[in-house]
């Protein structure tokens with residue numbers, strides 16, 4: 519039974535894991551980083567310097583065997599998520615797992631099956647856009663019908679640049695993965711097909727990539743969602759959405775902040791990367807998860823989840839698989855999902 523702060527073990531102390539460690543040690547209430555689980559010793563030591571109450575471990579098994587955590591935040595690269603999830607589920611730990619849930623639909627399904635077998639909802643997936651205040655407002659506006667029925671969504675997802683390790687499927691699996699979650703969440707429907715179009719290549723695009731791409735999702739309620747996925751824009755990081763409704767439009771993700779007029783020029787700052795664009799979303803996501811995990815461990819709640827579930831992670835993995843197929847095929851690729859298991863309804 520949990521009587522004090524939630525002891526969180528952070529698995530993976532790279533870019534996102536380190537960011538979450540600082541968040542958990544600073545802004546989040548009701549939690550403490552009790553374990554930094556990271557095979558790279560240098561990274562582990564740097565992270566431990568920001569988590570004064572934490573012990574360091576090289577693997578999840580060691581940390582669990584030492585009884586060092588009440589809950590796990592998984593921030594390893596996607597291909598390692600399944601192993602970490604299955605180990606933590608086996609130990610009955612609440613888990614916040616960074617996106618994607620796992621690397622493909624088959625492994626995501628195994629996680630869904632393991633969670634159902636355990637009988638408790640323990641897995642929350644880090645689709646943090648659902649916690650961004652503007653996305654929340656847009657969803658509420660669409661659902662209210664105040665501007666009429668939703669017809670289409672236009673989305674842009676622009677990164678200034680990407681590392682050499684970022685390959686063509688990552689346009690889908692690492693980046694559009696967010697739109698596959700948040701688009702249907704906004705529109706209140708389920709994706710039935712995905713199409714990818716390649717237009718003129720950006721001369722700034724790294725030699726091994728072919729982009730920008732345009733991704734078109736068709737939903738079962740007739741709504742179309744298009745996403746410009748563009749990872750060589752140079753000017754900054756931009757994620758913006760326009761919802762077209764019967765009686766008007768609504769936009770989120772527009773530049774805001776200090777406006778400057780100088781030398782016959784008007785400027786507003788733009789984000790350089792996702793860490794500032796989605797600061798509030800990450801903070802609110804982690805706080806909601808900590809609160810839910812605490813309520814679960816004290817017996818006040820039946821589940822440890824306050825956001826996207828393992829089912830959402832599976833559903834998105836199926837969309838990503840269709841999206842990767844669509845990268846090399848003309849026309850729409852169908853998305854076929856089994857019925858939502860009773861456990862997730």
Ligand SMILES: NC(=O)C1=CN([C@@H]2O[C@H](COP(=O)(O)OP(=O)(O)OC[C@H]3O[C@@H](n4cnc5c(N)ncnc54)[C@H](O)[C@@H]3O)[C@@H](O)[C@H]2O)C=CC1
Nearest residue numbers: 530531532533534535555556557558593594595596616617
């Ligand atoms: N929600 C968002 O906006 C973002 C989410 N992410 C997600 O966060 C996750 C991590 O991404 P990054 O931090 O960029 O990766 P990274 O490569 O910077 O860090 C990953 C760390 O995990 C460690 N690691 C690898 N295998 C491990 C294992 N079995 N146990 C413990 N540690 C292990 C590595 O040594 C490394 O330090 C990915 O799933 C990625 O998709 C990344 C960027 C933004």
Ligand SMILES: O=C1[C@@H](O)[C@H](O)[C@@H](O)[C@H](O)[C@H]1O
Nearest residue numbers: 617675677692693694696792
């Ligand atoms: O998850 C993220 C990165 O991994 C990805 O590479 C970016 O495109 C996304 O905008 C960011 O939120």
